[in-house]
Amino acid sequence: MKFIVCDDYNEMSKEAAAIAAAQIKEKSNTVLGLATGSTPVGMYKELIEMNKKGEISFKDVVTYNLDEYYPISPENNQSYRYFMNENLFNHIDIDMDNTHVLNGLADDPEKECESFDKAIEEAGFVDLQVLGIGRNGHIAFNEPDSILYAGTHVTGLTQNTIEANSRFFDSVDQVPTKALTMGIGSILKAEKIIILISGKDKKEALKKLKGEFIDPQCPATMLMAHRNVTVICDKEAWND
Numbered sequence: 001m002k003f004i005v006c007d008d009y010n011e012m013s014k015e016a017a018a019i020a021a022a023q024i025k026e027k028s029n030t031v032l033g034l035a036t037g038s039t040p041v042g043m044y045k046e047l048i049e050m051n052k053k054g055e056i057s058f059k060d061v062v063t064y065n066l067d068e069y070y071p072i073s074p075e076n077n078q079s080y081r082y083f084m085n086e087n088l089f090n091h092i093d094i095d096m097d098n099t100h101v102l103n104g105l106a107d108d109p110e111k112e113c114e115s116f117d118k119a120i121e122e123a124g125f126v127d128l129q130v131l132g133i134g135r136n137g138h139i140a141f142n143e144p145d146s147i148l149y150a151g152t153h154v155t156g157l158t159q160n161t162i163e164a165n166s167r168f169f170d171s172v173d174q175v176p177t178k179a180l181t182m183g184i185g186s187i188l189k190a191e192k193i194i195i196l197i198s199g200k201d202k203k204e205a206l207k208k209l210k211g212e213f214i215d216p217q218c219p220a221t222m223l224m225a226h227r228n229v230t231v232i233c234d235k236e237a238w239n240d
């Protein structure tokens with residue numbers, strides 16, 4: 001695992017965007033794995049700027065997002081589909097048909113998850129996966145547990161995550177209690193992974209990533225099993 005420690009959030013976002021841009025320049029039909037949450041927003045802003053300046057094109061880029069609440073309509077302004085459109089897709093030259101977010105209204109959510117894994121496989125797997133991390137070490141909606149799912153699956157949200165995410169909703173009872181999420185196994189199939197970690201709230205989770213133990217109680221430590229992971233963090237998250 002490689003660690004890049006940046007001065008601040010801004011520098012971290014630029015570093016992450018530069019890695020994604022280099023990937024797209026090298027392979028125009030790159031398959032990107034994307035994440036929601038506040039952390040990657042700065043990176044998405046950088047990518048939008050680069051696209052506007054003509055430095056990179058998303059014309060042939062294909063994207064798969066990590067997760068989506070369930071049930072939720074894609075039009076709901078708290079859905080991850082809405083978030084991705086607002087924070088990235090609507091501002092770049094991507095073909096919307098090439099953007100994939102799990103369907104929060106799927107009649108058969110298990111089947112939706114199965115088809116999602118199959119579609120990623122048919123696309124040749126993810127070239128570059130972008131990840132954030134929860135304070136409790138979750139990645140996507142893979143929460144601390146004694147066992148972790150390999151494939152994309154339906155899951156319940158922990159109280160910790162419901163409370164953390166309630167800041168985006170009018171009240172805590174409006175946060176959906178379930179989600180569809182890529183599993184740890186699906187995430188580890190990506191060729192390269194970058195994980196963005198910002199702020200002192202994430203210090204404990206980052207400390208475990210710097211450690212020696214893979215621990216399902218901190219799902220992000222499963223990334224130690226992958227051959228090409230870069231942690232990009234700011235000093236606030238890094239400093240002991």
Ligand code: PGA
Nearest residue numbers: 037038039132133134140
């Ligand atoms: P955040 O969320 O980027 O908003 O901190 C990350 C996560 O919970 O995975």
